[in-house]
Amino acid sequence: MKQHTVIKNSLITAGILGAATGFCFLIQEAAESDTHVPLLFVLAVLFISRFTDGYIYGIVASMIAVVGVNYVFTYPYFAIDFTITGYPVTFIAMLAVACSVSALTTQIKKQEQIRLEAEKEKMRGNLLRAVSHDIRTPLTSIMGAASVVLENYGELSDEKRMDFLKDIREESQWLIQIVENLLSITRIGDNGGSASIDKQEEMVEEIVGSAVLKFRKRYPDVEVAVRLPEDPLLVPMDGILIEQVLVNLMENSVLHGKHTSKVEVSAEEEKDRVVFYVDDDGAGIRPSALPKLFEGTFRQGDEESCDSRRNMGIGLSVCMSIIRAHQGDMKAENRKEGGARLSFWLPMERGTDQWR
Amino acid sequence: MVEDDKRISSFFKTVLESNRYDVIMASTGSEAYSLITSQCPDLVILDLGLPDMDGMNILRSVREWSSMPVIVVSARTHEKDKVEALDLGADDYITKPFGTSELLARIRTAIRHSRAAFLNQGGAPTGTFVSGGLTIDYDKHRVFVDGTDAGLTQNEYKIVSLLGKYAGKVMTYDSIIKEIWGPNMKNDNRILRVNMANIRRKIEKNPAEPQYIFTEVGVGYRIVEPD
Numbered sequence: 001m002k003q004h005t006v007i008k009n010s011l012i013t014a015g016i017l018g019a020a021t022g023f024c025f026l027i028q029e030a031a032e033s034d035t036h037v038p039l040l041f042v043l044a045v046l047f048i049s050r051f052t053d054g055y056i057y058g059i060v061a062s063m064i065a066v067v068g069v070n071y072v073f074t075y076p077y078f079a080i081d082f083t084i085t086g087y088p089v090t091f092i093a094m095l096a097v098a099c100s101v102s103a104l105t106t107q108i109k110k111q112e113q114i115r116l117e118a119e120k121e122k123m124r125g126n127l128l129r130a131v132s133h134d135i136r137t138p139l140t141s142i143m144g145a146a147s148v149v150l151e152n153y154g155e156l157s158d159e160k161r162m163d164f165l166k167d168i169r170e171e172s173q174w175l176i177q178i179v180e181n182l183l184s185i186t187r188i189g190d191n192g193g194s195a196s197i198d199k200q201e202e203m204v205e206e207i208v209g210s211a212v213l214k215f216r217k218r219y220p221d222v223e224v225a226v227r228l229p230e231d232p233l234l235v236p237m238d239g240i241l242i243e244q245v246l247v248n249l250m251e252n253s254v255l256h257g258k259h260t261s262k263v264e265v266s267a268e269e270e271k272d273r274v275v276f277y278v279d280d281d282g283a284g285i286r287p288s289a290l291p292k293l294f295e296g297t298f299r300q301g302d303e304e305s306c307d308s309r310r311n312m313g314i315g316l317s318v319c320m321s322i323i324r325a326h327q328g329d330m331k332a333e334n335r336k337e338g339g340a341r342l343s344f345w346l347p348m349e350r351g352t353d354q355w356r
Numbered sequence: 357m358v359e360d361d362k363r364i365s366s367f368f369k370t371v372l373e374s375n376r377y378d379v380i381m382a383s384t385g386s387e388a389y390s391l392i393t394s395q396c397p398d399l400v401i402l403d404l405g406l407p408d409m410d411g412m413n414i415l416r417s418v419r420e421w422s423s424m425p426v427i428v429v430s431a432r433t434h435e436k437d438k439v440e441a442l443d444l445g446a447d448d449y450i451t452k453p454f455g456t457s458e459l460l461a462r463i464r465t466a467i468r469h470s471r472a473a474f475l476n477q478g479g480a481p482t483g484t485f486v487s488g489g490l491t492i493d494y495d496k497h498r499v500f501v502d503g504t505d506a507g508l509t510q511n512e513y514k515i516v517s518l519l520g521k522y523a524g525k526v527m528t529y530d531s532i533i534k535e536i537w538g539p540n541m542k543n544d545n546r547i548l549r550v551n552m553a554n555i556r557r558k559i560e561k562n563p564a565e566p567q568y569i570f571t572e573v574g575v576g577y578r579i580v581e582p583d
Binding site: 176195208226 | 433434435453522545546549550553554556557562563564565566570571572573574
């Protein structure tokens with residue numbers, strides 16, 4: 001890998017220097033003076049610094065240019081002669097220009113990288129904030145309920161005690177979901193700035209079936225319908241992550257649909273992709289919320305107050321990162337007959353490992 | 357029961373004793389190993405994260421001399437860990453956190469398996485396996501759904517009967533492939549997936565909502581418990 005970049009950078013350096021030399025020869029035929037030569041080589045050094053990694057190539061190129069220009073383009077041609085009048089000044093200046101240009105472009109590249117890093121940090125920070133909010137709320141009710149039972153054990157009726165204990169169990173269940181979502185993020189690798197995952201061919205019916213089974217265990221009262229193509233469908237994916245996406249989407253339908261009684265999961269094969277749909281008969285999504293649904297940034301102010309604890313901001317943004325890492329895409333809309341439809345697609349062919 | 361966390365082990369002990377199991381506790385790997393060899397329990401619940409050694413080592417050394425049921429409990433959630441434990445001979449794998457009802461159900465299943473395995477030592481299973489509308493006739497090598505022959509091919513029958521032999525337990529993709537196609541089969545899940553898709557089309561009403569054979573994504577397949 002390292003050797004590979006060295007070869008690549010050396011080739012770029014040689015290529016640009018060669019092109020500059022060739023260009024000088026061409027112009028020399030027409031032009032009377034040779035003042036353009038040093039300028040052209042400074043330009044070449046600038047390009048080299050821009051397209052190679054690190055200082056080294058730009059500086060080496062400028063040295064080659066200084067010696068090369070003397071050797072080829074100044075009288076006596078094809079001989080090194082440092083005695084020409086004004087030569088030292090011209091060429092020391094050229095070396096200096098080349099060096100600083102190369103240093104400058106390298107610095108710009110470094111700053112660009114710092115900016116990218118900062119952006120990533122910001123995203124991570126947003127996610128962490130959303131997560132700690134989502135974790136803190138159920139933790140508060142667990143702690144509260146446990147203290148109430150412990151401190152007022154004798155005064156509470158059996159029924160009340162049971163209620164508090166049930167709350168504790170339910171909130172813990174909710175915490176488990178959050179942790180599961182966080183864990184799935186750790187399965188997405190970081191491959192030189194782009195997300196990468198471990199894809200394997202999975203049978204669509206198995207992933208959907210397994211997700212539906214998990215969902216049924218948690219929400220036995222909600223009716224689930226599954227509609228899949230008749231023929232078995234093998235699609236490259238990280239099965240565990242796609243299962244998590246489906247479970248998240250189904251849960252979202254229930255938690256945000258307010259009166260959802262039926263969820264339908266379906267998949268269709270299109271030309272070079274498989275599209276998954278999760279439809280519900282709930283309240284649908286507020287049109288104003290649609291554009292920022294997948295952002296994952298928590299905005300306390302404009303969340304609907306009814307159930308901000310069940311803010312699935314992270315759930316959806318986790319889904320989005322998973323689907324993007326699969327080189328697919330995701331979309332939310334309201335159905336004409338009422339309720340919401342969330343859909344995502346995955347490419348059928350084994351794509352390259354890198355995304356973007 | 358091997359568990360180093362005091363709170364978890366105390367709640368385990370309470371739950372198990374209230375269900376009338378005799379419980380022996382161990383909090384380190386070495387203590388666990390000496391207790392397992394001296395007491396020969398009916399079942400071991402093994403936490404993988406122990407202070408003095410990796411729980412997998414205990415599982416490995418127990419499997420050298422005994423087939424006693426071992427249920428692995430772990431906070432490791434990656435399916436690779438699950439597959440490794442199951443392939444090393446664990447009877448079941450529960451990921452923390454879990455509910456007590458789930459733990460008790462798994463314990464019952466594991467104990468029933470060890471009894472069944474004791475009565476039916478080695479060799480192919482005989483008789484029939486019945487669960488709801490599904491019948492596996494081990495003697496005739498046929499599978500029936502609601503009384504009609506499902507018409508499975510030979511390999512499809514082999515897969516179903518293998519799952520039936522270990523009903524309730526997850527069989528890893530690898531172990532199924534080795535058993536059906538032999539050890540030289542390259543580790544390609546595709547052929548197993550396709551066979552399973554065909555089996556499901558023959559025995560399930562809706563392959564995406566199976567009643568009999570379930571998928572543990574990334575790990576393997578499991579058939580329902582017999583009635």
